[in-house]
Amino acid sequence: MQTRLFFPGNPSRLNTYSRQPESSLPPLVSFFLRRLLATLPVLFVVLAGSFLLLEAASGDAVDSYVARSGSMDAEQIAQLRQEWGLDQGPAYRFKAYASALARGDLGWSTAFERPVASVILERLPVTLMLMGVATALAFFIGSLLGVVAGANPGSFRDRFLSIGSLALYAVPGFWLGLVLIVIFAVDLRWLPIGGIESVASGKTGLARIADIGAHLILPVASLAMVYLALYLRLMRDRMSEIWRDPLVNALKARGLSRGRIIWRHVARNAVLPVITMLGLQAAAMLGGSVVVESVFAIPGFGRLAAEAVARRDTPLLLGVILCSAITVVIVNLLVDLAYGKLDPRVRVGR
């Protein structure tokens, strides 16, 4: 029975190691689900931690409510505490929150006096749009300029772009936003000063889309410009490394044109770590959007988080954190899939 030493347990299970688990779901969907399930423990720890932090802060949702409404007597306050479940201990409330969450219920927002899910659904699209457009712009313009700089490392163009991008990266996002507002909204009056769309304009269809677009230009620009520098530098540095690779010599020996070597080979290979960075930056973009949303008075997700903390609205804050975490996980999944498509040596989902 020597083999039992190496294969403990039921020998018939051995087969399952060599065979793909059979599933009725398409491989892509089951890959997505498996990755989401794997993040559940992390999500739980993050939720419990945020709950405890908010619990440790002085005051509660009722204090915040009373401070805003002004006139309430002790009896009304006690009644409100009971209504919101704040007369119970934190352990009880966390258990209640977790069991509601397991049923798909995100709870009741005391600050907005509406279900958390409906508040989030209203705010999330705005931030996703802001983040998505800013990320796409930063990535495309950044890596294009990175190719221009990296095509000839050490040249004047390279030095100009590298120093310029470093300067841009050193500028805080909110300051850039304020400068853009002063120039384009206050002095030139080309663009709206803030908000996501004109109030009560009654615009519909294309006119409304154009209106939202005009409102997004400045926040997107101030968010994208900072991250653009990151992609530019990464692309440029990776390209200057690849120029020293024996591959480039081999390609020159085949007589390929310089343009072809730059675009089809050097830039193509250099873009891979930039794609990875794209996923990692998704979380930073969410953080950056909090600041930009405050500067431009955009009713987005980042501002919602700030409001939830200020109003001691525990279910709302936990809901915001949960949705942010899921967004970051999904963005990274998409990045992994794109990476698998771009690098034949890596295949995900197998």
Added chain:
Amino acid sequence: MTETYLHVRNLCVSYGDTAALHDVSLDLAKGGRLAVIGESGSGKSTLAMAIAGLLPRSARTGGAIEFPGFSHVPKLGKDIGVLFQDPSGSLDPVMKVGDQIAEVVMTHLGTGWISARVRAVELLDRVRIPKALSRLNSYPHEFSGGQKQRIALAAALAGNPSLLIADEPTSALDTVVQRHIVNLLDELVRDSGLTLLFVTHDIALASERADQIAVLYKGKLVEAGSAAKVLGRPEHPYTKALIGTHIGLDTPRRKRLTEIDASELQ
């Protein structure tokens, strides 16, 4: 007397203060097979790269490299093909091998995409990649080291060059695969009348396959001539010593390996 393909006249190459080649002159006949041999750092790769025009920008050169048969400066890829030592380093890891060969065909023969791909299949067939058509869309990492070197060879030959420069084409491969690649090179050179310049430190290989041998030592050409003469009746002490260091399967196991003592060669 056959037509001369390549004249190298008093070639000097230096990197900064370090001289890599000093006053090297040699001729290569059309259709000839020249082996450049020497130890590491003797300047043999520098000679090959200087002829190919692939020296790094920091290199300073003197002397002349002439191609009497050409009215223009020979173009890399179209007139001169180069095969390198490391097969993995010569192929782009994220591009299909068919595309890597086809892009050379398109660049030099001016064909369209489809005929370039057809030509790529022919070339892969010629370098003995089994089931070439079905491997067109495979990536380099899906091939073995020997196969990668064959593919690199196919890419080097894609523009129909008349000179093939091979810089230690078998050093990164195991002995069995080495033999396959060498046989393949031999066959292709004979079939298509290529002129071949190959750099090697393998004397056995040079003696078998080359009709001319040039021996480099410390950047100087110490001996050059027909293979039979250089290896049969070596004149320079370094050549004699180099031949003495050769070991093969028939070398007695307990024999102490011969070393070259540089002080005796001055």
